[in-house]
Amino acid sequence: LLWLLLALAWLGTALGGEEEGGEVVAEEEEEEDGEVASDDLEEEDGVLVLHEHNFARALSEHRVLLVEFWVAGLVAPVALRVAGRLDTESIVRWLRRRAGPRATLLQDTATAATFVSSQDLVAVGFFKDLGGEAAQVFYEVATEMVDVAFGVAEAAELFQEYGLSADTVVLFKKVRGRRGGGGAILVLASPHQPLPLQFDEGRTDFPVEGLDAAELTRLLRVHSLELVMEFTNEVQPGLPLSLPGLWPPRLHSAPPPQTFDQIFGANIPHHMLLFLNKSSAAQLALQDGFRAAADAFRGEVLFVVVDVTGLGAAVLSFFGMTPADAPTLRLVKMENNRKYQMDQDDFSGAAIRVFIQAVLDGKVKPRLLSAEPPEDWDTRPVKVLVGKTFEQVAFDETKNVFIKFYAPWCSHCQAMAAAWEELGERYKDHEDIVIAEFDATANELENITIHGFPTLHYFPAGPGRKMVEYKSVRDVETFSKFLENGGMLPEEPPVVPETPENSTSREDPSPLGTAESRDEL
Ligand SMILES: *[C@@H]1O[C@H](CO)[C@@H](O)[C@H](O)[C@H]1NC(C)=O
Ligand SMILES: *[C@@H]1O[C@H](CO)[C@@H](O)[C@H](O)[C@H]1NC(C)=O
Ligand SMILES: *[C@@H]1O[C@H](CO)[C@@H](O)[C@H](O)[C@H]1NC(C)=O
Numbered sequence: 001l002l003w004l005l006l007a008l009a010w011l012g013t014a015l016g017g018e019e020e021g022g023e024v025v026a027e028e029e030e031e032e033d034g035e036v037a038s039d040d041l042e043e044e045d046g047v048l049v050l051h052e053h054n055f056a057r058a059l060s061e062h063r064v065l066l067v068e069f070w071v072a073g074l075v076a077p078v079a080l081r082v083a084g085r086l087d088t089e090s091i092v093r094w095l096r097r098r099a100g101p102r103a104t105l106l107q108d109t110a111t112a113a114t115f116v117s118s119q120d121l122v123a124v125g126f127f128k129d130l131g132g133e134a135a136q137v138f139y140e141v142a143t144e145m146v147d148v149a150f151g152v153a154e155a156a157e158l159f160q161e162y163g164l165s166a167d168t169v170v171l172f173k174k175v176r177g178r179r180g181g182g183g184a185i186l187v188l189a190s191p192h193q194p195l196p197l198q199f200d201e202g203r204t205d206f207p208v209e210g211l212d213a214a215e216l217t218r219l220l221r222v223h224s225l226e227l228v229m230e231f232t233n234e235v236q237p238g239l240p241l242s243l244p245g246l247w248p249p250r251l252h253s254a255p256p257p258q259t260f261d262q263i264f265g266a267n268i269p270h271h272m273l274l275f276l277n278k279s280s281a282a283q284l285a286l287q288d289g290f291r292a293a294a295d296a297f298r299g300e301v302l303f304v305v306v307d308v309t310g311l312g313a314a315v316l317s318f319f320g321m322t323p324a325d326a327p328t329l330r331l332v333k334m335e336n337n338r339k340y341q342m343d344q345d346d347f348s349g350a351a352i353r354v355f356i357q358a359v360l361d362g363k364v365k366p367r368l369l370s371a372e373p374p375e376d377w378d379t380r381p382v383k384v385l386v387g388k389t390f391e392q393v394a395f396d397e398t399k400n401v402f403i404k405f406y407a408p409w410c411s412h413c414q415a416m417a418a419a420w421e422e423l424g425e426r427y428k429d430h431e432d433i434v435i436a437e438f439d440a441t442a443n444e445l446e447n448i449t450i451h452g453f454p455t456l457h458y459f460p461a462g463p464g465r466k467m468v469e470y471k472s473v474r475d476v477e478t479f480s481k482f483l484e485n486g487g488m489l490p491e492e493p494p495v496v497p498e499t500p501e502n503s504t505s506r507e508d509p510s511p512l513g514t515a516e517s518r519d520e521l
Pocket of ligand 2: 447
């Protein structure tokens, strides 16, 4: 029985006729007023239209139902947000895995060999007892990991054929066009085409003793990635890109599901990025050292090549880079989006290994973006802060500093710009009050991460490096009241001060900062 919360009227055709007694996609629709309640099953474009009177009948008549539950006017945005880039193919795969067998039973060596070579990635569980606990864990993983083919084997003949004696999950990978260490580089007809899948090893064994489903999933995910991935996601040019430091980039469009999902779906805690110009043979050759360093960090650091002249160009802004900066290396810590850079790029495998180990050991400081301060940054009524000048101004213990963190493209920021200027004018002669702004798309701070635009923070005078987020109405009078009242609004309960150190881990930026009042990231 399948209930999927997504509008997929066209899935009916996608599955068309292929599955016996097949899945039926249904929609629930509000009844027209005055319509007689009946349990008739009616179709619209091959999709059953369900409502409270015929739902039970549909359930009893079909082995499997895929049902979209929807609320008029709401479903599309919600579904898009939740589901991201679900496409027909992945939904069909998801459905097949649930409606059909989760893993193919391999009876003998011939069927096993055929199955293993049927796809790029095949996971086979060898279990002495297919009814046992270990096999159940494997089935559980198979249900969710629909992009990999799953098989199970119990026969002694198969254990022997694959050289196994205990329960084991084996991931079989197609090895193609393998490049030896220091060997020839595969030069493609078009430099902008992604490389074909090319695993470095054909098979990885996981003894299942003590593995739970989460850990087995993680291992299979990690080992289904190529040792070096390439970032090949199309980003629509001209669309506002969000914060520069964010990796994964928050794409404002639904791009085609290329390697983006694999790279970010594996949940590997660090990404090591090699930016290069794939049109340059000399730069292409740098992949050798990069690849040589990768194996030692498998599962901990994912190695990704970004072609700055191809599909990778669009992500350069997230790193404050231009194509001319290639070749270069960056390491990103995924948990906080901090980026690390060698003092001087060195592309040898040994140097890359040493650098990564130093970052993992906490011995390297993250590299933060900062624009140059404009000449008149501190003579304007609204001071213009950048990464480099932030610390000295915001944490000046003799001043109360009120800062707007904004993005140039954000409409809510533009809407409050005049009010902020006016506030600056109003307080320009107050010795102890500073009104400032900070372009958070060109500057990063070590301990403050901005989650939505605009974000307003107040840094009161005095010791303790306090920071208070302003979450009220964005007009001059309310801003003034807040300032005059020492960083809180009289009629509201005091805002709990937070230290900058703690703000980086906040998930939910502000109860007031809804989509209506600010651009969330
Ligand atoms: C990339 O390399 C090619 C070949 O060397 C060169 O013509 C091109 O200008 C380079 N592109 C960039 C952005 O550096
Ligand atoms: C950021 O936080 C760390 C850890 O609390 C601290 O050592 C460091 O001085 C802080 N940096 C700034 C610029 O506030
Ligand atoms: C910062 O966060 C940690 C963990 O959430 C908490 O234990 C600590 O008290 C917080 N510190 C401050 C100064 O709020």
